[in-house]
Amino acid sequence: xxxxxxxxxxxxxFDPLIAMRADVLASGVTDPYGLVMDAVxxxxxxxxxxxxxxxxxxxxxxxxxxxxxVIAAGKAAFDAFGAGTTGSRVLNGTFAGHKAVEAALCEFxxxxxxxxxxxxxxxxLGPISTLAGKGDxxxxxxxxxxxxxxxxxxxxxxxxxxxxxxxxxxxxxxGRLPPDAGKxxxxxxxxxxxxxxxxxxxMVRVAxxxxxxxxxxxxxxxxxxxxxxxxxxxxxxVAHEVDFICGTFSKSVGTVGxxxxxxxxxxxxxxxxxxxxxxxxxxxxxxxxxxxxxxRKLQHSGNKRAHLWENTRALHAGLKAAGFALGTEEPQSAIxxxxxxxxxxxxxxxxxxxxxxxxxxxARPPATPANMTLLRCSLCAEHSADDVAAIIxxxxxxxxxxxxx
Amino acid sequence: xxxxxxxxxxxxIIAPFNKKGVAISDATSFQHDLEFDSLTVMDFVAAIxxxxxxxxxxxxxxEIETYGQLVDAVVKLVN
Numbered sequence: 001x002x003x004x005x006x007x008x009x010x011x012x013x014f015d016p017l018i019a020m021r022a023d024v025l026a027s028g029v030t031d032p033y034g035l036v037m038d039a040v041x042x043x044x045x046x047x048x049x050x051x052x053x054x055x056x057x058x059x060x061x062x063x064x065x066x067x068x069x070v071i072a073a074g075k076a077a078f079d080a081f082g083a084g085t086t087g088s089r090v091l092n093g094t095f096a097g098h099k100a101v102e103a104a105l106c107e108f109x110x111x112x113x114x115x116x117x118x119x120x121x122x123x124x125l126g127p128i129s130t131l132a133g134k135g136d137x138x139x140x141x142x143x144x145x146x147x148x149x150x151x152x153x154x155x156x157x158x159x160x161x162x163x164x165x166x167x168x169x170x171x172x173x174x175g176r177l178p179p180d181a182g183k184x185x186x187x188x189x190x191x192x193x194x195x196x197x198x199x200x201x202x203m204v205r206v207a208x209x210x211x212x213x214x215x216x217x218x219x220x221x222x223x224x225x226x227x228x229x230x231x232x233x234x235x236x237x238v239a240h241e242v243d244f245i246c247g248t249f250s251k252s253v254g255t256v257g258x259x260x261x262x263x264x265x266x267x268x269x270x271x272x273x274x275x276x277x278x279x280x281x282x283x284x285x286x287x288x289x290x291x292x293x294x295x296r297k298l299q300h301s302g303n304k305r306a307h308l309w310e311n312t313r314a315l316h317a318g319l320k321a322a323g324f325a326l327g328t329e330e331p332q333s334a335i336x337x338x339x340x341x342x343x344x345x346x347x348x349x350x351x352x353x354x355x356x357x358x359x360x361x362x363a364r365p366p367a368t369p370a371n372m373t374l375l376r377c378s379l380c381a382e383h384s385a386d387d388v389a390a391i392i393x394x395x396x397x398x399x400x401x402x403x404x405x
Numbered sequence: 406x407x408x409x410x411x412x413x414x415x416x417x418i419i420a421p422f423n424k425k426g427v428a429i430s431d432a433t434s435f436q437h438d439l440e441f442d443s444l445t446v447m448d449f450v451a452a453i454x455x456x457x458x459x460x461x462x463x464x465x466x467x468e469i470e471t472y473g474q475l476v477d478a479v480v481k482l483v484n
Contacts, residue, residue, distance in 0.1 A: 137462075142447055152463070159463035163451060176460045370444060 029347045032362040042066055043382045048359055056377045056391060057361035061334050062223045062304055063382035064254030064294045077289030085282040093282030101292040105259050108295050109230055109245055113267040115260050118283045120248030121147040123258025124217055126276035127244055132157035136182035139173060143369045148186050167202045174210040183212035189232030190220035193368050194327030195335030201236040215244040220333060223252030223298040224305045249291045257283045257291060304381040308334055311379045311388050318392035323405040338375040345402055346373035352398035406483045412476050418456055422449050431473025457483050
């Protein structure tokens, strides 16, 4: 007969996080991770926790969420194809809209193949875990997004990290790997925590010199970096050497979903072997229809793109002049990270901004590099110059109130 | 390279990371005794890799909990 052992609590491992959260909330601050958008009025305005708020932390870079053509395409697809796909892309989940959005991506990135995933997370998780198998090596930046780390963990490859954006650290590690082993170098165009750009020109050259294939996540650059908005690899003139460009629909495109594009002649086989693609339902018809229209409109949005850069430069200069410490010396992307001294003042500053009517992202360890607490601002092409001026004034008032500047 | 030689080099490298001045033996745990956080682990591993011109993959790092296991792993990778 079995004796009853004392019951173990699988939640015990979360105790430090529970305590950290309790400490922050005990100070009386609004829960930074409990925000509710009661109504969303536009890409830049919402009612948050009952208060009219300027949105400055949504990654809605090009403001496509409320584009009339994008919405109309989604509504039409709802009526014509129904609410959902109820199936995998490889079974009953490929509708005309999925093929259309993949064609739009091929055109946008000037590539032969594009595969659409249900989320951006899966668009990294899938290819990384599938491409690099047992005996292969994944070489990645230590500040990579969770979807990249999880892709590396899900697969059977050996994982070799290198110091953030450090070309020499990457090259040294590639040089120490067995010359005949398969190698996948995974990089991001823009790193979302500090908004800094990778030296892709040098990194891609080095990776190729060591016989590696290169995958670049352009999630935070699509639509406004590079001549055609293809991202940092295009901007630095190495897009044609990058084997796989991955990205998301949940930022500039304004819906949800992710993708991987390539010119590799055998690319299509991934549709049968990539588990995060096969074993999940295809995105709903309305989502892919909206995405396809949005992607095509992003190809012709030079003016919006120019205005987004104006906004970014103005906000960066304004916050710097106000005395805030920023993640990058010069604006490199549409993300501006304001560095907080620590989590408690960061949470107070976040709350003070919310009371001013401004929403930004509060990012804290372990998601942040070097255990920093950040207030991440992401600009939108739909923010007006007046919005940016108002945002700077809000930061100044909140910063004085909390005692940060 | 033999074990004592590797150990001597690693002892020099670990000194600046051993902020609390913990007495180190083969049984010393990086997490529990030295209290290395993930950032410290990254910098420390990079320093070891560069000194010995090796790569210690994340997969191998997952198997290394103590100082002695690290020395053994380095000796194995170097030879």
